[in-house]
Amino acid sequence: MTSRTSFLPTLGLLAMTAVWGSTFVLIKDVVARMPVADFLAVRFAVAALAMLALFPRHVWRLGRTGMVRGLALGAIYGCGQLLQTWGLALISPSVSGFATGMYVVFTPILATLLLGQRMAGVVWFAVGLATAGLALLSLNGMSVDAGVWLTLASAVLYALHIVLLGQWSRPDVAFGLTSLQMVAIALVCLLATWPHGGPMLPPDRAAWLAVLYMGLVAGAGAILVQTWAQAHLPATRAAIVMTTEPVFAAAFAVALGSDVLTWRMLAGGALVLGAMYLVELMPRRSAALGAEAAHHEV
Template identity: 30%
Template sequence: MIVTRRQSLLAHAFLLAIVLVWGATFSVVQNALRDCSPLLFNTLRMTLACIALAVVHLRHLRNLSRSAIRAGAVAGLFLALGYALQTTGLQTTTAPRCAFLTGLVVVLVPLFCIVPKLRPPGAPRPGIVPLFGAAGAFAGIVLLTTPANLPLSEFTHGLHLGDLLSFLCAIAFAAHLLSLSHLARQIPASQLATLQIGFAALFLALAMPLVETPRIDISGYLIFAMLLCALVGTAAAFYVQTWAQQYLQASHTALLLALEPAFALLTALLFFGERLTLRSGLGAALILISLIASELLSSQPVSEQPEANAA
């Protein structure tokens, strides 16, 4: 099908709304992890989200093809790997280093798209503008996620296993984004979203005994956070992302996802008493400027894409 300007704008708008949701729930998840270990929390949220999507899309799941199941397994594997590697990496490195390395996903996606076999069908080869936009967004992420008084030695004094795992996490999330860019044009969004979350829950459950000692303390706040993250931050969010990536270039999606820490900061400022610093403000502004500049200067023509089976 031909991707129209209207479809492209809608995809940008809906994905931006999802990034806002992810950023807004960051502080919610952070507080919920006081009552639940990270991998168990993610396994439970994925399981609940899969159940919710399966109920809503029951009629679309009755005749699953082998290609749909295979696509869901691939996307779910990369998604689970990203969460598992990030959680494991945080046990042997610092949060700033983990955030710094995980943020490389915004740079890795356009770099991977230079390779023809990794580039989604019909997508143009990334030019200099998307690469500069990715670099600017990554610089903004660094300003947002690293404290001003953090010594340089924190990043230069040796490498830890957690650093390697955090970098592998960025590769896994980049692979997940690229896999959706390939698969979302072939598999109905209702099927792909449900299957990838279901497989992610399965893979996370299998990895849990190897990564952490599960811990949970049931509380009202934990239940609230779990339902919010499962139904809105996972089920609805990944369905919308899967649908939107039919119409977006992978490099544009990566730039939009770079806004998540900026939205997390905004939420913390409005609802959790966080104070805005010059450093964090500059970081958020740099991400936004890089995104807008990349979108305006790329000026890629709307291209013809294979027929999508959106449901």
């Protein structure tokens, strides 16, 4: 893959993680006033309805196999969302952020186990850098309790979603695949609200605005960008780029005055960005070496 063809997908993933990073304050406010599963159910139901209304033909063009894949991807992601949310109820947000970000480690492991992909040494080094950066950004001590195990389980599901999306996504199926993912995520979250009689609706206008933003922009829009980008990027590279989410979250927290800039933020952010730079540098270096070799052959 050339640096030119990887630049826009990487930029898209960075924009997506920036949007995700901007949502932490909104989520914290909304889930303080309505149950988490209800929030997720309404959020993704809104996203699913919007996508189906806009792209019905793209869904039908997927065919049976594509539809099954879209629903499977959504079910995996939806279960990951619920596990992460349930884990968050038991542990601090910082530990949750680190445990969730461990998908950067699980992604190359699953790609190796499931697909037989061989990872270059520099990829594993970048994974290590990103993990160290996540730890600096998120951790101030960590006890491995039930909440951590739930969140690590969600990270495994996110990694599986990234690996399978990398295998199944193509630019021409992005709209249809995203639509069905939204449907499956909404169904999984709606099922989670069943024990208490179905989802509670947002209690006021501010909550509705937050849910709409989370559903349309940070939900459907972000997954659409991820689905398109992963048609162009290897799964492990996508996972490493996506670890910039806590960097953006920290930046927004500082900019909005809800947090204070610390050396841990700076050092952790530098390590995550360094990891991303490494995986972005690899295809450029390979292309340059290939061009140099071709020049010498001539």
